Each structure stands twice: as structure tokens, then as C-alpha cells.
Amino acid sequence: MTTAAREKIIGDPVDRVDGPLKVTGAAPYPSDFTFPGLTHAVVVQSTIAAGTIRGIDAAEAEAAPGVLAVITHENAPALAEGPMTPLGPSPPFPLRDNRIVHRGQHVAVVVARTREQARAAARLVRIGYEETAAVLGIGDPRAPVLVNKWGLDVDRGDVTAALASAEVTYDETFTTAAVTPNPMGLFATVARWDGDRLTVHDASQDPMLVRKTLAAVFDLPETDVRVLVPYLGGGFGAGLRVWPHVILAALATRIVAQPVKLVLTRPQMFTSVGHRPETRQRVRLGATRDGRLVAVDHESTSTIGALDDGGVEPVPQTTGNAYSCPNVATHDRRARLHIPSPHWMRAPGAAQGNFAMESALDELSYTLGLDPIELRLRNYTEVHPGSGRPWSSKALRECYHAGAERFGWARRTPKTGSMRDGNWLVGYGMAGVTFTPGQAPCQASVSIRRDGTAYVRSAATDLGTGTYTVATQVTAELLGLDIDQVQVEIGDSDLPFAPYSGGSGMATSLSGAIQDAAGKLVQAFLDVVANDESSPLRGRRAAEVTTTEGGIYVTGAPSIGETYGDMLARHGLAEITADGERDPRANGASEPPSGSFAARFAEVRVDPELGLVRVTRIVSALDAGRILNEKLARSQMIGGAVMGIGMTMLEETVFDHETGRIANATFGDYLIPAHADVPDLDVVFVGTPDMVRPLGIKGIGEIAIVGVSAAIANAVYHATGRRIRSLPITVEQLL
Numbered sequence: 001m002t003t004a005a006r007e008k009i010i011g012d013p014v015d016r017v018d019g020p021l022k023v024t025g026a027a028p029y030p031s032d033f034t035f036p037g038l039t040h041a042v043v044v045q046s047t048i049a050a051g052t053i054r055g056i057d058a059a060e061a062e063a064a065p066g067v068l069a070v071i072t073h074e075n076a077p078a079l080a081e082g083p084m085t086p087l088g089p090s091p092p093f094p095l096r097d098n099r100i101v102h103r104g105q106h107v108a109v110v111v112a113r114t115r116e117q118a119r120a121a122a123r124l125v126r127i128g129y130e131e132t133a134a135v136l137g138i139g140d141p142r143a144p145v146l147v148n149k150w151g152l153d154v155d156r157g158d159v160t161a162a163l164a165s166a167e168v169t170y171d172e173t174f175t176t177a178a179v180t181p182n183p184m185g186l187f188a189t190v191a192r193w194d195g196d197r198l199t200v201h202d203a204s205q206d207p208m209l210v211r212k213t214l215a216a217v218f219d220l221p222e223t224d225v226r227v228l229v230p231y232l233g234g235g236f237g238a239g240l241r242v243w244p245h246v247i248l249a250a251l252a253t254r255i256v257a258q259p260v261k262l263v264l265t266r267p268q269m270f271t272s273v274g275h276r277p278e279t280r281q282r283v284r285l286g287a288t289r290d291g292r293l294v295a296v297d298h299e300s301t302s303t304i305g306a307l308d309d310g311g312v313e314p315v316p317q318t319t320g321n322a323y324s325c326p327n328v329a330t331h332d333r334r335a336r337l338h339i340p341s342p343h344w345m346r347a348p349g350a351a352q353g354n355f356a357m358e359s360a361l362d363e364l365s366y367t368l369g370l371d372p373i374e375l376r377l378r379n380y381t382e383v384h385p386g387s388g389r390p391w392s393s394k395a396l397r398e399c400y401h402a403g404a405e406r407f408g409w410a411r412r413t414p415k416t417g418s419m420r421d422g423n424w425l426v427g428y429g430m431a432g433v434t435f436t437p438g439q440a441p442c443q444a445s446v447s448i449r450r451d452g453t454a455y456v457r458s459a460a461t462d463l464g465t466g467t468y469t470v471a472t473q474v475t476a477e478l479l480g481l482d483i484d485q486v487q488v489e490i491g492d493s494d495l496p497f498a499p500y501s502g503g504s505g506m507a508t509s510l511s512g513a514i515q516d517a518a519g520k521l522v523q524a525f526l527d528v529v530a531n532d533e534s535s536p537l538r539g540r541r542a543a544e545v546t547t548t549e550g551g552i553y554v555t556g557a558p559s560i561g562e563t564y565g566d567m568l569a570r571h572g573l574a575e576i577t578a579d580g581e582r583d584p585r586a587n588g589a590s591e592p593p594s595g596s597f598a599a600r601f602a603e604v605r606v607d608p609e610l611g612l613v614r615v616t617r618i619v620s621a622l623d624a625g626r627i628l629n630e631k632l633a634r635s636q637m638i639g640g641a642v643m644g645i646g647m648t649m650l651e652e653t654v655f656d657h658e659t660g661r662i663a664n665a666t667f668g669d670y671l672i673p674a675h676a677d678v679p680d681l682d683v684v685f686v687g688t689p690d691m692v693r694p695l696g697i698k699g700i701g702e703i704a705i706v707g708v709s710a711a712i713a714n715a716v717y718h719a720t721g722r723r724i725r726s727l728p729i730t731v732e733q734l735l
């Protein structure tokens with residue numbers, strides 16, 4: 001089966017199909033759902049970072065107006081363990097016992113008729129604590145350090161020997177601050193019983209995981225739990241776990257036997273749904289005088305919560321696969337602190353690790369007197385260094401060239417402080433990016449109805465990145481339909497299985513499932529007319545036909561064929577449905593390694609007297625294989641660059657090391673880029689469809705942020721001669 005050229009829809013800058021719903025306020029986000037008899041739950045959070053609860057006096061809260069229940073560890077029923085998930089064990093459940101492991105831990109939930117009543121009563125819950133010494137600094141010698149157990153550390157060749165004999169060596173330490181994802185949509189859970197079924201509207205990137213977790217915790221068959229996420233106000237990874245408040249909302253609805261809505265406040269979001277952990281990284285390099293890497297050693301410690309499993313934050317993970325180097329070692333460790341559980345946030349680990357590694361290479365380029373791009377090209381590799389096998393596709397070289405061209409890299413004069421514009425010092429910096437986007441088993445069912453329209457169903461979620469739109473485009477093109485003939489229904493755990501919307505893998509995974517369904521649909525239509533005397537497609541095989549013009553036609557003979565609607569009508573069928581599935585594991589080890597690649601270029605202007613830094617331009621050149629929708633892809637890349645500017649220049653979740661309190665857990669105090677901080681952001685797409693991934697898609701969501709920090713820091717160095725190895729880059733560091 002092929003698709004007619006005139007209907008190439010994949011790649012088009014199609015407007016978001018859900019745009020009108022969103023801009024008119026008609027798209028329901030989790031917190032928008034309401035039901036008759038809806039009650040409201042508000043969490044009470046610990047005000048100490050470590051210790052135990054001595055006692056709880058809830059009498060006053062229970063007597064407050066409208067209060068239906070005050071649930072604490074003293075009266076909560078024992079809940080079963082959550083399941084193991086693809087990302088590790090579920091987070092520690094709330095209200096299990098009297099232990100406190102971080103400030104902001106949920107210690108009670110108050111349910112009342114109105115949210116105001118619940119909030120008022122929450123302040124009346126008196127909790128006595130027995131405080132113990134909290135461990136809050138990443139460098140605190142009391143912090144237990146876990147060695148990464150995910151097997152991602154690399155140990156190739158003999159780094160120690162290579163460093164000892166290298167002509168040029170480098171050894172520096174980098175730090176990155178904790179940052180908080182802060183999706184615009186406050187995380188919310190609305191839980192209710194619908195007969196025997198528990199129905200939950202939840203801000204989640206993984207409704208199937210929420211279903212599985214709630215079923216395990218409340219001892220229900222999975223089919224008796226339904227999780228709905230038609231729209232999500234962002235996630236950045238925060239929606240990849242089932243956080244304690246989700247369990248609390250479900251517990252509350254069981255206890256009060258009424259629907260319950262629980263919406264976290266913005267300050268609560270800082271402690272309740274994960275954050276990108278702080279890191280300390282040591283990078284050691286060995287190189288020849290002509291710029292060939294002979295040794296790379298990348299060591300990272302990032303933080304983890306007191307009861308968390310050693311969950312993976314793969315800070316140095318891409319280091320081993322980015323450049324050709326015979327001797328590479330990476331070490332990923334985690335220091336246990338009394339902090340809220342950190343969690344995956346857009347390009348977890350990679351965003352921080354790339355900052356250190358690409359800053360280090362920039363430093364090396366100055367030591368060697370080489371152009372930073374030239375240094376990277378001297379260590380370029382066409383094979384995936386970890387496996388020694390060729391990449392499925394790699395256009396990083398093109399990223400360097402196209403990005404440099406677009407940016408005007410040739411205008412750069414190598415010496416630091418050598419470029420000026422009036423009083424401003426001007427700096428150019430760049431970074432290379434290698435990233436491994438994910439993909440996971442996914443199902444989708446696709447139906448074609450008698451009116452010729454298609455209907456796609458999958459449990460997949462749209463984080464706000466455009467899943468509805470790209471699924472519509474893929475279906476339309478593969479079936480020869482127009483965009484407005486395709487309807488996509490996602491975000492419902494009752495629909496065919498989909499993996500989490502994360503790891504940059506949803507577009508790939510879902511497209512693979514749709515592609516499988518589309519192929520099966522065409523075969524199903526050919527089967528229907530196989531012996532149909534009046535069908536021009538009688539006896540035709542799938543390999544001979546093209547989907548176009550709302551039907552199936554013989555390839556090269558566009559007058560021979562008929563529409564889907566005609567076939568259905570003649571055979572008295574309302575619709576035909578095909579169930580599609582793709583499991584990337586099916587090809588197993590035979591599949592070549594694949595990656596997305598990018599080059600980042602940043603221009604900064606620095607006021608030498610004030611230490612003021614302005615990021616004035618960022619150019620991103622990206623190889624993500626086939627781009628499904630140029631407008632959405634550009635938007636992802638721009639959003640990632642803005643987030644990268646935030647991480648590099650402004651954002652820092654400040655934990656008070658005495659109390660564990662987050663000092664800036666509001667949008668008034670936590671700095672994120674505003675319009676004035678966001679310059680001209682330019683994006684160039686290079687590369688070609690990847691040969692091993694469905695439809696050639698490699699994934700874009702996470703690589704969108706990676707490399708921004710190093711490019712900016714390298715530009716700051718070029719402008720000022722000041723090497724900043726600590727994020728965020730502040731005025732204080734520059735003065």
C-alpha cells in the first residue's frame with residue numbers, strides 16, 4: 001500500500017486540530033471537571049523536613065463548617081503497595097505511618113463541601129512533630145550515596161591510563177541547581193465512584209499507569225478503574241508518576257462517598273510533583289594536541305528523596321555516545337536528602353549532563369586554540385560508540401554546518417572579549433547534542449465509517465505538544481483522507497493501551513500503532529470486496545493499491561478503485577475497525593542504535609560594569625528524522641529553548657538548608673523567562689527520515705532543551721573570559 005503524493009500531509013505545518021477548543025476555553029482540563037455533589041480536598045503538608053509526627057489534633061478542623069473528613073495516618077485505612085512501573089517503583093504512599101522525610105510531605109487531607117471550607121479547616125489541623133536532624137545539602141557527608149543501579153554507567157577502555165598519558169588534560173567541576181517544572185496547569189485529580197467503578201480525571205502523562213496504580217492500591221480489577229486525561233496543561237515529566245495526592249483524592253472519595261476534587265496550589269506543586277534534581281559533576285578529559293579525545297570521565301551526583309528507589313537520573317548517559325573516544329567512564333550517583341522526590345523533567349539528566357560536557361569541550365577548544373565546532377568535528381563518530389554499530393541515521397555534521405551558517409558563526413573572532421557592540425561585550429557560543437529518544441509499545445484502533453471519516457482511539461495523552469494533531473495527520477495521510485475527515489480520541493484508559501507521553505516517544509510510538517492499524521484497515525477493505533463482482537478492487541492485493549481521495553485505488557491506475565464509503569455501503573457495513581500495535585522491542589537487538597542530534601548556537605551581550613547578561617539569539621539546528629508537523633516541531637524547539645534559557649539564567653528551586661523549606665515556591669519568587677528574556681529563536685531542521693523508526697520519526701520533545709545551557713555559558717565565556725560552571729548564571733557570578 002502506498003499513499004498518493006498529492007495527499008502528503010505529514011510534515012505540513014497544519015494548525016493544531018484542538019486549537020479552537022483550547023482558545024475558546026472549551027477543552028476540559030482535569031481541574032475543570034465537576035459533578036453533582038462534588039466535594040473538595042485540600043492537603044496539609046509537613047512543616048518539618050525530618051522526624052516523626054507525635055500527635056494530630058483534628059478536632060477543631062473536623063468541627064469546622066462543611067468539613068466531611070480529616071484523613072490522617074491515624075485513621076487512614078492501610079493501602080496496598082503500588083506496582084512496579086516502567087520508571088521504577090511507585091513513589092512512597094502518603095499517610096502510611098508517622099515518618100516525615102521532607103518538608104511539604106502530605107500529612108493529612110481535609111475534605112469539605114467547598115474548597116474554601118477545606119482550606120480554612122486545613123489550617124486548623126494541629127500536628128505535633130518530633131524533629132530530627134535533616135540532611136539537606138548535596139555535599140553533606142551524612143547523605144547516603146547510591147550508585148546507579150540501572151546499568152547505564154559506561155566503562156570503556158582504560159580511562160585512568162589514558163588520562164595519565166594524555167598530552168592535554170582537563171579536570172573541572174560543575175553544578176546545576178534544582179529546578180521545578182511548573183506546568184501552567186496545576187495538577188488536579190477529580191475522583192468519583194461510578195457504580196463500582198472508580199473514575200479519575202487526573203493531570204497525568206500516563207493514564208494507564210494511574211489506572212494500574214489505583215487498582216493495586218485499592219485492590220480493584222484494573223477494568224474497574226478509568227482514568228481520563230483528554231487535555232493536560234503541560235507536564236514536562238511531572239505527570240509520569242502517580243504522586244501521593246492522586247492516591248489521596250481516590251482515598252477521599254472512598255471515605256466520603258462523594259466525588260472529590262483535589263487541586264494542588266502553586267506552592268504545593270513545588271513539593272508534590274517532582275523537580276529536576278540538583279547536580280554536581282566532575283568532568284575529566286584527556287586529548288591529543290591536535291584535539292582528539294583520548295579519555296573522558298564524567299562523574300555526577302544528583303539528589304534523591306529519602307524513601308525513593310534509586311530512580312534513574314541519567315546525567316552522564318549520553319556522554320559515552322556523543323563522541324569518538326576509546327576510553328570513557330561515566331558514574332551516576334545519587335545523594336539521599338530530606339527533600340521532596342526529584343523526578344524526571346524534560347531531558348532528565350541529559351539537560352544537566354550536556355551543560356557540563358559541552359562546557360568542558362569549549363574550554364578544551366580554547367586550550368588547544370581550535371574552533372569549538374572544529375574540535376567536535378575532529379571527534380565526530382558515524383558509529384554509536386557504545387555498541388560500535390552505525391547509527392540508524394545521524395545528521396549532526398549537517399546540524400553544525402546549517403546552524404553555523406544560519407547563525408553567522410563565521411563572524412566570530414576567537415579571542416574572548418574581542419567582539420563588541422557599543423558598550424556591550426558580545427559572545428558567540430555553541431554546543432553539540434546527542435540524545436536518545438524513547439519509544440514504547442503502543443496500540444491504536446482506527447475505524448472508517450460509512451461517511452468516509454476515520455476515527456482513531458488510543459489511551460495516549462497530549463501534553464500540549466500536539467499529539468492530537470500529529471495523530472490526525474498521520475491517519476489522514478496513511479488512509480488518503482483530508483485532515484477534517486479524521487477524528488482522534490485519546491486520554492482515556494478505557495481505550496487501547498498507550499505508553500506514557502514521555503521520553504520524546506509518543507509521536508513515534510503512536511504513529512507506529514496507527515501505521516499498523518492503517519495497513520490492516522486497507523487489507524480489511526480488500527478482504528470485504530475480494531469476491532465482489534461489482535468492485536474494481538476485486539482480487540487486488542495490498543501491495544498493488546494506493547490510499548487516496550478517500551478510498552483505495554490501484555497504484556498507477558487512479559481510475560480503478562473506489563471510496564471507503566462506497567465499499568461499506570454496498571456491503572451494508574456501518575464501519576470497519578482495525579486494531580494496530582507496534583512494539584519496538586519486537587526487533588530487539590537487531591535494530592541499529594538511533595538518536596536525535598542537534599547543534600545550538602547562542603549569542604549573548606554582557607554589560608561589563610553591571611554584569612548584566614542578555615541572551616540575544618539562539619539558533620537550533622535539529623536532526624529528529626522525519627518532522628511530522630513543522631509548525632508544531634518549531635514550537636517545541638522554541639519552547640525548549642525558552643525553558644533552557646530559564647534553566648541557564650533564572651531558575652533555581654532554593655531549599656533552605658536549615659529547614660528544608662523552599663524559599664521561592666511561588667511564581668512571584670521563582671524566576672522564569674518573561675517575554676523580555678526571550679530573544680529571537682531560530683530553528684533549522686536537517687536530516688532525513690530515520691530508517692528504523694516508525695515513519696522515520698526520532699522524537700523531539702526533550703532534545704528541545706538540551707544544549708541551550710552550554711551554548712549560553714560558552715557565549716558568556718567568549719564575551720567576557722569568565723567561565724561559569726554553575727547554573728543558573730547570575731550577576732553575582734559575573735561581577
Ligand code: MOS
Pocket residue numbers: 205235236237238240344345346347348501502503504702
Ligand atoms: Mo519527559 S521528562 O519524559 O516528560
